[in-house]
Amino acid sequence: MTPLINCAIGIDDNGTILSVTTPDDPDHAGILSDARLADRLQQMPSHTYLIPGLVDLHIHAPQWPQLGKALDAPLEEWLLKYTFPLEAKFSDIGFATEVYDDLVATLLAHGTTTAVYFGSVDLEPNVVLAKACLKHGQRAIIGKVAMDHPETCPDYYRDATPDDAISLTRAFIQTLAELQAGGQLLVHPAITPRFVPSCTDALLEGLGDLARQTGCHVQTHCAESDWEVAHVKERFGKTDAETLAQFGLMTNKTILAHSNFVTDGDMDSIALHGSAVAHCPLSNAYFANAVFPARRALDRGLKVGLGTDISGGFSPSLFETARTALVASRCACSGTNPNLPQVERGTGEDALTTTEVFWLATKGGAEACALPVGAFETGRQFDALGVRAGDVTSGFRVHASDSHQDIFEKLVLTANVASLSHVWVDGVQIDTA
Template sequence: MYKFVVKGTAFSSSDSKNVTVLEDSLFCISESGRISAIISPKEKEYEFIIQEYSQKNKLQELAQGQYILPGFIDLHIHAPQWAQAGTALDLPLYEWLNTYTFPLEAKFCDLQFAEKVYSDLVSQLIKNGTTTALYFATVHRKSSLRLAEICSEKGQRGLVGKVVMDDHEQNPNYYRDATTDIALNETELFIQEVLELNQKTPQGVYPVVTPRFIPSCTDDSLKGLGTLAAKYDIHIQSHCSESDWAHSFVQNRFGKNDAFALNDFGLLTEKSIMAHCGFLSDEDMTLFAEKGTAVAHCPISNTYFGNAVTPIAKLLNEYQVEIGLGSDISGGFSPSLFDNIRQAVISSRMLEDGVDKDCCSGKRGVSGSSITLNEAFYLATAGGGESLSLPIGKLAVDYAWDIQIIDSKELPIFSENEPLMEIFQKLLYLSRPEMITEVWIQGRKVHDKTMNLQGV
């Protein structure tokens, strides 16, 4: 009836504010890699399922101190930038892009170099518990396709975009699309190639329409990309109102904010994920909610390049905008969404309380801005799944068996009766990559620390 059964205690978001504890539950996994049933110890078939699948040698029982979390969903990664992660983060965004980032990304015309970087990145993300990743690649179609192939081969659910940068005035000559027509033609071919690849990828690999951001694209390419996204009914990603410079650039060019400019080109849809969004107006937030467009919140990266704290609590609670977390490698130095969960809480509290000691406490911060650890966990899991409109990010029937198993033996847990929700908080605040013993995606084990298994 089931491919296998896992017995253990797990944590999963029931909504944006609450976490459900599934204590000593049986997770029954189908041949397709989805959760067919979750059986609690109180249900009558509980002991029968344990006995039956033990006899079949298809029962995995977690060791004491091990816990299950949903796999993380990273909504914003610049895959080529893994090669420069942790460097040059003290520079302004514009200087960082032109001095370091664009020269690096230009190297991905070399397929061997791309293979080396992308293969290592996907493996590292899996080891960090990231089961689904939304990637910017580069302007190069062949190496972008190779990233999608690596995701397919290693078992990660990947959403990959060939970046479009066709504006000759705003992009360096050594790194851009030669013409608008070439950019659009190569994008359409890439879409077709990845859709074909998806036919033999159980966990899914998806093409994504990817204008880098408005400053790098002409009006014709933006319009053409909106048309392609509609033609193939696929995801869209870009940057939106990220920094003072980028936000002002769009206002000067179009006389409106990024959100409305992107919408004019058909680039705000229910399959759109826009990164950063630190300068959204109330009107922009309303438009996002109406269109079903999601925000990729990148709290670590925003501390370096965002020039503001994105008002996540307002977006989530007041406007009901879909939101997930992004590492934004390499604007964000860490490949771990554990780190970004922590920073999301920290940044929200700084926005709530303010940072200028010389301003009176009543005016120093923005009231109602802080988010809880439960909400940050939701962003990294269920919120990401909802943003992508995919059945992932939750431990629930008909959702993919995308999980990470965490060993808590190194955490400060000294009582056998410690409340499980307190253990949950320690897992989120104190876990390190080496504590992730196993990672499963779509019912397939893709990482096993004890067997040194890392994809195939």
Template sequence: MSATDHHRAYRGDFVETPSPGKLDIFEDYRLVVNQQGFIISFKRATTDTRKDVTWDSETVIPRGSFVLPTFCDIHLHAPQYLYQGNGLDLPLMQWLDTYALKAEEQLDSDKTLARRVYRKLGQRLVKNGTGAVLLFGTIGEETNMILAEEMRDVGIRAFVGKLSMDISSQPTYMEASTQESLASAKSFISRCRALDNNRGLVVPVLTPRFVPTCSNELLEGLGKLSKEESVQVQSHLAEAHDEIDWVRRERGMEDIDIFDKYNLLTPRTVQAHCTFLSPTDLSRIHERGTSIAHCPLSNVYFSAEPFRLREAIDRGVKVGLGTDIAGGYSADIMNAMRQAVVVSRMRQGRETMEQAKSAAVKKNLAIDWKESLYLATRGGSISLGLNSGVFKAGAPFDAQMIGICDPETSGGIGALELFGYSKMNEEMIEKWWCNGDDRNRKSVWVQGKSVWGERGNV
């Protein structure tokens, strides 16, 4: 190791979900991180790893705690954090006009307020264990630069989307023309990349809000821009009945066909919700390599259909979880995990009742807690095109330390009740999954840097 290298080691228990339903527990392992924040070794602590790699400091994870990859929130409307927990009483299209667009317009006109909201949002996300987030912003380029700056400063891995909207919005909240919208999107890509200085932590994303607010010319231009600049795309797809009816009435097509026509259904794309997609549509999504952001809470409020999560997973579709602030009222991915399981079990309950009435082939539509943990970590990482979500050489050290048991008293931490603790196992982790909260989160690291918690870069 050269004099300028500063490798750090972390020794303790590690947990990951590398594939749906698979939970790996690594008891007493040592993970070594280089100065750039990437994992260079992950082996049993009893192995003589100093033959291969050295380190100049080591953090020992306390007994009763484990290290888990950070969560990925792949669908969140940053300006709507302004009114999180309010305004969930209307159908989607009315809700947008009454609440969402007004909040976004307010932040575009008040840069001081925008900075306050975005700073608080970033702080809340890392406290919740979110290490990567895919953000919808506003139409204002300067306001989106504020969003990018605040996410950079808090240290989170942020994919920042400047909205593109040239039609069918409130008269005071839309871009002046298609060409101005495209020019602003291209300008934001350049400015955001310069802000990040090629670190890959703050990334620009093209963001046509959804088909009703984008002309065909704008969608076509964004598809070309995505290919030319190799930039990711995010939008909403087949979310709510009133939105689908609008698209059919005004465009005479399904929105999935429109996105596909303009090259916005590619491996660079994340589409949110997708509750009205058929199994055939899901197969098409898989063929295109497009990812889906599953937002179970906001789907309950704004969609008349639950997302076909089991079918998507079984077809190999890339799926992660989103909080969908403020269509969902919680910025905590732990709640999204729990809600994803609950909704899937409701689907299974209805399926079971239907099966009892007929001779239909039995099928399982439910997911379990381990599958939801995969969606929150590795699944979200894959959806964002990241190499995180697992502990392996070459991956960034994006991790959170979770405390389950107090090593001094052997009692549970926070809301967890433990009646005896011997070692980390699935039962302990499931208890945390069901009842844990931010009192159990002791540290958060993004690409090797401490961004929240008690234990930093020791």
């Protein structure tokens, strides 16, 4: 990745990038003077660096009040003990409005310009979340969570029937279209079976049909933990990925959260379908007891991006998630058990690099969710961050001896919320104060 020095990015009124030029480009001076004459030139202050906005592929919006706590139980217990009771509370619209306003504002302040959200089971709170994204100007993909299995979902928090879940999902898709009628689409709907264990066969089949009919995004969890993998194997005699494909839920707009335990055959199938993985390294440390084989996935041609997995992950920051992905990969590749000789300790694969985790947080995430963002290239939307070096509250410091590559690596590894001076979505600067 080569940093562009003193570049100019030309955008139109819709925030679409029309040109990216550097001083060597013959058009550069003309583009700058035209923009200046039209009073449309915005120049970055010194020691402020422009990067694409961050794409978070996996967030549970109604788990926001739980961030940073309740991480003492395995997945199947955690859902019933803490998470389902909390998510059910969002049928209180006043509560949902307050929490979602805070969540969207906080994520934008942390640089998440595109957020992929699981909502909750009821319809109305998901509309509240969509309105919060539109109000604050955050690009989003949102799903009404579908879960109807009476053996794995509590009576107080599930769709009563498969038909209920499907018709509410249809209604949500319709409501989002009406909310944005005539305008540029900022918030997109996703068909969202929570995961195979929480859905009946009839629901999985119905949602697969809906995906085919509407062409909407699909999001779900896949092969997250030993428990989940064993549950699906026992019920269907297949892997999670095979089961999702069988029900038509593996499309070129499907985002599979986690996917830690996918087989090589699953990876090939995911790549063939054009589906993507949301790698959530922080929550994997709590709930997966394994590290996602990111190197193998990239080598096999899978689309991969990053997810905070709020609140299975305790950080709202995709910068921190990228660093966790880096550390997790290094641990997996070099190994963790000091009692083993070095050659037997790890996978022996090459660990992810700083450049690669930045790519996962930006362009990789954008490709995974099939949206034209994540890079400064003509035809993509201008979603961007200004990152300032030298602020006392920011860990991001630049010294005279630093090369451009040094500055880039420091930015990825040390920038924090206090380093972010500007946030744009669709070319519109967001007030994150």
